[in-house]
Amino acid sequence: FFFDNKCVCNMMADDTSSYFYPTNILDELHKIDLDDRKALQARWTLAEKGWKVAVVWKDAEFGLGAFADEDIAAGTPLRISQFGRNLIRFQSAQDIKAFLRGGFSSPDEGQQEEEEKQYQRRVRFLSDYLHANQQYDEHGNEIPGAQEEPNERVVCIVVPGYGTNHSSTPNIRLVPNQDGGLRSGLTMIAARDIRQGEELCNDYGLCGEAPDFVADFSKSHGDCSLIFRGFNDFVP
DSSP, X not given: XXXXXXXXXXXXHTOOOSOOOOOOGGGGGGGSOTTOHHHHHHTSOTTTTTBXXXXXXXXXXXXXXXXXXXXXXXXXXXXXEXXXXXXXXXOSHHHHHHHHHTTOOOOOHHHHHHHHHHHHHHHHHHHHHOEEOOSBXXXXXXXXXXXXXXXXXXXXXESSOXXXXXXXXXXXXXXXXXXXXXXXXXXXXXXXXXXXXXXXXXXGGGGOBOOHHHHHHHHTTTSOOOSSBTSSSSOO
């Protein structure tokens, strides 16, 4: 059975209902090389990853990027991310530690070496993709209801990564899912009309400041960069 990504995703783009959710990618997390970003994106179809429009991945100025493979109207849902399927939430340092170790506990010395490599791959993946629901709009104003409860934010990663690089003039936004809101996950939508061939870009500063446990993760891993204000070269 031939599965044409572009045709399927165009059909899904005409249906803005949120009944469609991605396949359970997280079940395969232990099998994949998180460093090979192109192969990671190619492992699943667009539909399986939650995309509702056609996109392609190309090398861009700041690394691998996602590019529109069709014209997209402003407000169109681009990708759905759902907790427990292709989205992992982090609420504490313990959650980060659990992700990094991934259940590794082999007493075999040779296996321990491979486990350490996997650990470092996950550190790099978190560095590149850990983010939060947006706290600010594109004009720098705080978004009402961006937090579920006082002092609580949705800090998460999508697997495989979004593939959206930084821009101070972003063409995408992350909003709560239509069904279940922030407790369900996040939906990427077009912030404006996007032409075929344009790179999909986000403003890293809209995620706001890093929570303390996320800042501690960076400091304990060589001050690695993060998609939060003050933790990368794009948003001081």
